[in-house]
Each structure stands twice: as C-alpha cells, then as structure tokens.
Amino acid sequence: MxxxxxxxxxxxxxxxxxxxxxxxxxxxxxxxxxSHHTSHFHANHSGNHSGNQCWLHGEKITVLEDCHPCTEFEKNSQSVGSCVATGYKEKIRCETSGDTFRSCERVLWLEERRFWTLEITSLVLGLVSSTFVMWRQRLLERQSLQKLQKQINI
The missing domain is CATH 1.20.5 (Single alpha-helices involved in coiled-coils or other helix-helix interfaces)
Structure with missing residues (x-):
C-alpha cells in the first residue's frame, strides 16, 4: 500500500x-x-534536618522556588535534608512556620529539555538516514542503468 x-x-x-x-x-x-507543584513531592522523607514538614500538617504553603536539582555539596553533606531522598528540592513558605525546603519528584524544565533533546536527535538521525537511503537508491539505480546500457551495447 x-x-x-x-x-x-x-x-x-x-x-x-x-x-x-x-x-x-x-x-x-x-x-x-x-498541577505539577502539588502532586510531585516526597512527603515521607525522614532525613529533613529541620523537622519542619508543615505541608503535612495542613498549613497553607506558598512555593517560593520551583523544583530544581540539589548541588553535589548538598547531596553529599546532607546539609539540606530534602535533597537526600530524591536529589531535588523546592523552597516553600509555610504560613506560620516560615521558609523550608521539601523534596520533589521531578523538575519540569529539566524534563522538557531532555524531551526536546530527544526529539531533535531523532529528527537529525531521521534526516541523515533518509538522505543516506536516497543517496544509496540513486547509486543503485545508476549502477543498474549502466549495467543495462552495457548489455544493450553488446
């Protein structure tokens, strides 16, 4: 077809x-x-050094910084307890307790960048492959035509 x-x-x-x-x-x-702020955080993290898990107690929160990767220092030194569980953190402000960090599952901009990298790589590989296929097809057609011309001339 x-x-x-x-x-x-x-x-x-x-x-x-x-x-x-x-x-x-x-x-x-x-x-x-x-909806990515509320549904993707690690609530059962026991390594939070500050012990301030106000979002679990129903306190009103405001996200100050979106979810982003922790630095290697924060992961190794465990200075920010929320970095231990997932390697990502977001800064939040609790209504009564103040500012703290909580673990989060994913970084939206990082996932988007990886997705577009994959898409562009696939596009480039597809274009290179199709160019090679067209070049090979022309080469084979030319060889076939030359072979046919030799048979006709003989």
Missing amino acids: IEKCTKKRMLISIALLIGLSIAIVLLEHHLTQN
Missing part, C-alpha cells in the same frame, strides 16, 4: 503527523503545567 502513495501524499502525511505530535506535546504541557 505504501508503494502506491505518491511523494506528495507521503510528505503531506508526514507533515500532518509532525503537526499532530507537536499539538499533543503542547496540549500536555499546558494541562500539566498548573
């Missing part, structure tokens, strides 16, 4: 699939952007 498709139809189909993929990624990003 794919052999019967014209080049124009194949290009249109590929463009539509790429557009649909981008639309899905943007929609997913928009839908998950608002």
Whole structure:
C-alpha cells in the first residue's frame, strides 16, 4: 500500500503527523503545567534536618522556588535534608512556620529539555538516514542503468 502513495501524499502525511505530535506535546504541557507543584513531592522523607514538614500538617504553603536539582555539596553533606531522598528540592513558605525546603519528584524544565533533546536527535538521525537511503537508491539505480546500457551495447 505504501508503494502506491505518491511523494506528495507521503510528505503531506508526514507533515500532518509532525503537526499532530507537536499539538499533543503542547496540549500536555499546558494541562500539566498548573498541577505539577502539588502532586510531585516526597512527603515521607525522614532525613529533613529541620523537622519542619508543615505541608503535612495542613498549613497553607506558598512555593517560593520551583523544583530544581540539589548541588553535589548538598547531596553529599546532607546539609539540606530534602535533597537526600530524591536529589531535588523546592523552597516553600509555610504560613506560620516560615521558609523550608521539601523534596520533589521531578523538575519540569529539566524534563522538557531532555524531551526536546530527544526529539531533535531523532529528527537529525531521521534526516541523515533518509538522505543516506536516497543517496544509496540513486547509486543503485545508476549502477543498474549502466549495467543495462552495457548489455544493450553488446
């Protein structure tokens, strides 16, 4: 079936699939952007040195800094207890207890960067592969044509 498709139809189909993929990624990003603060933190961390886990006691919190990776020093020295569990932390302000850190499961911007790196790598590899296939096809057609010309001339 794919052999019967014209080049124009194949290009249109590929463009539509790429557009649909981008639309899905943007929609997913928009839908998950608002909910990533509350659903991805590590609540059962016993290594929190300050002992201030106000978010577990129903205190109203405000996120001061988004989830981001801990430094190697913080991980090794365990100076920030929330870095031990997941390697990520976010700074929050509790209404009565004050500022503290809590563990979080993922860093949104880091995941997005990894995703786009994967997508760009896949695109580049796809373009290189398709270029090589087209070059090889032309080479084989040229060799076939030369062989046919030699047979006709003999």
